[in-house]
Amino acid sequence: MPSSESAPLPLLAARRLSFARNESRVFGPLDFSVDAGEALLVQGDNGAGKTTLLRVLAGLLRADDGEIDIRGTRAQPLARAVTVAYLGHLPALKADLSTLENLEFLCGLHGRRPSQTLEVAMGVVGLSGFEDSPARQLSAGQKKRLSLARLWLSPAPLWLLDEPYANLDLAGIELVNRMVQAHLREGGAALVTTHGAYAAPPVRTRLLELGKQS
Numbered sequence: 001m002p003s004s005e006s007a008p009l010p011l012l013a014a015r016r017l018s019f020a021r022n023e024s025r026v027f028g029p030l031d032f033s034v035d036a037g038e039a040l041l042v043q044g045d046n047g048a049g050k051t052t053l054l055r056v057l058a059g060l061l062r063a064d065d066g067e068i069d070i071r072g073t074r075a076q077p078l079a080r081a082v083t084v085a086y087l088g089h090l091p092a093l094k095a096d097l098s099t100l101e102n103l104e105f106l107c108g109l110h111g112r113r114p115s116q117t118l119e120v121a122m123g124v125v126g127l128s129g130f131e132d133s134p135a136r137q138l139s140a141g142q143k144k145r146l147s148l149a150r151l152w153l154s155p156a157p158l159w160l161l162d163e164p165y166a167n168l169d170l171a172g173i174e175l176v177n178r179m180v181q182a183h184l185r186e187g188g189a190a191l192v193t194t195h196g197a198y199a200a201p202p203v204r205t206r207l208l209e210l211g212k213q214s
């Protein structure tokens with residue numbers, strides 16, 4: 001007898017997803033899904049297409065073929081905007097605004113979890129005391145931490161993290177892993193790109209390897 005309760009739909013599902021530049025395939029066709037409460041580790045060598053895949057999932061690039069569903073429905077721009085938080089290689093900060101003003105600006109654009117304050121987020125990422133510093137005065141690792149504070153404040157359940165460990169010291173790497181763990185515990189999900197498994201967050205993880213398909 002069929003169960004009256006069906007399994008929850010994956011937060012994100014991709015089918016036959018592929019991307020090409022100048023008729024040369026960058027990745028795909030790929031099939032994968034990510035459930036709430038789990039991480040998908042996207043691995044591959046330099047140039048394998050990890051950043052390109054995340055940009056396609058974030059809606060910044062258009063796939064050549066395939067489908068992307070969010071909770072079982074074809075991903076429309078509005079659904080992506082409220083579902084996805086994208087942490088790219090570049091920090092996306094306003095150099096002349098203070099760290100706190102940057103967070104205010106970004107929360108104005110992307111929203112904020114009501115349970116969190118900007119000051120608490122600054123503390124979570126180890127930037128207490130830097131509230132009034134202009135973003136341009138931050139080191140590369142501090143800029144990454146400020147981007148992590150923005151992520152921490154985001155209400156979006158799906159994190160797309162492109163090389164989140166880059167520029168971070170050991171404590172920063174542990175911070176990313178703790179943030180991912182906490183996010184997944186609260187029902188979120190994360191796609192994390194990395195060159196190797198060395199810094200993978202200790203959470204329920206699926207693996208997607210790019211550059212291996214024929």
Ligand SMILES: Nc1ncnc2c1ncn2[C@@H]1O[C@H](COP(=O)(O)OP(=O)(O)OP(=O)(O)O)[C@@H](O)[C@H]1O
Nearest residue numbers: 021026044045046047048049050051052053195210
């Ligand atoms: N804007 C662009 N124009 C043309 N080709 C590009 C562009 N961006 C990336 N590529 C090419 O697309 C391929 C995939 O690049 P991508 O940045 O997605 O790889 P990656 O796996 O993220 O690499 P890395 O580990 O070095 O960050 C590479 O061959 C790259 O040269």
